[in-house]
Amino acid sequence: MTISLRHARVRYGPLEALHGVTLAAPAPGLTVLLGRNGSGRTTVLRALAGAVPLSGGAVVWDGTDVTRVPAHERARRGLCLVPERQAVFGSLTVRENLELTTPAYDRALEAYPPLESLLPRRAGTLSGGEQRMLALSRALLSRARVLLVDEPVQGMSPAVATRTxxxxxxxxxxxxxxxxxxxxxxxDRPALVYELRRGAVVFSGEARELRASASGAGSASAEEDRSGRWSGSRPSG
Known part of the structure; x- marks a missing residue:
């Protein structure tokens, strides 16, 4: 199974955020979109989910053009988008958030044991990292066929980020x-990587290829990777 963008263009008013982006994400598998703020990575996720319309190009899922399929129908077919913000229901408790996905949420507590003591708490009172744990656990419980996650480990400790x-x-x-x-x-994992810059793909390949490319071409994102300055509590983008 694959979901892909083909020569996708997205406009926000007079500004074009994606300039003919083509990429494909296979399943099972992990695909990483890299880029600084304004690079277009969030827009790619939203375009795949149907949260923003394309002004050109196509979204293809399992060989079928779903460009005109609305977001709620893509969700019904098994696509789950976890946005960077407002990914949980703040007025509900942690337990109620989990029960919206399934009454049997033991797997969520196995994935993130700290959630157990937070079950009676309102989700809106949790820290940023705790909310990300809750949002990710709900997404994993949903058994989605396609899972799109913006900044999955924002606010998490390095250990919890690695676990995620x-x-x-x-x-x-x-x-x-x-x-x-x-x-x-x-x-060192077989993850597929796309690096975006100003709404265009500037690199595609395996993670180790990105690092090798950076040593010769000076990729900004990979340079930061080589320096090791990564943690779950970095700023959003």
Whole structure:
């Protein structure tokens, strides 16, 4: 199974955010979209989910053009988008958030044991990292066929961030995540990487190829990766 963009263009008013982007994410597998703020990585996720319309190009899922399929129908077919913000229901408790996905949420507590003590708390009172744990656990419980996650480990401790990527990499779904720089835990994993800059793809390949390319071409995102300055509590983008 693959979900892809083909020569996709997205406009926000007079500004074009994606300039003919082509990329494909296979399943099972982990695909990472890298780029600084304004690079277009979040827009790619939203375009795949149907949250923003294309002004050109196509979204193809399992060989079928779904460009005109609305977001709620893509969700019904098994696509789950976890946005960077407002990914949980703040007025509901942690338990109620989990029960919206399934009454049997034991797997969520196995994935993120700290959630157990937070079950009676309102989700809106949790820290940023705790909310990301809750949002990711709900997404994993949903058994989505395609899982799109913007800044999955924002606000998490390095240990919990590593655990999160281990869970995502072990998923049988097509998993696409957006990050500012390549997480160290993925350096030696067979993750597919696309680097975006100003709405265009400037690199595609395996993580180790990105690092090799950076040593010769000076890729900004990979330079940050080589310096090791990555943690779950970095700024969003």
């Amino acid at each position: 990527y281990e869970l995502l990499a072990a998923s049988e779904a097509c998993v696409v995540v957006a990050e500012q720089r390549l997480p160290p835990v993925l350096r």
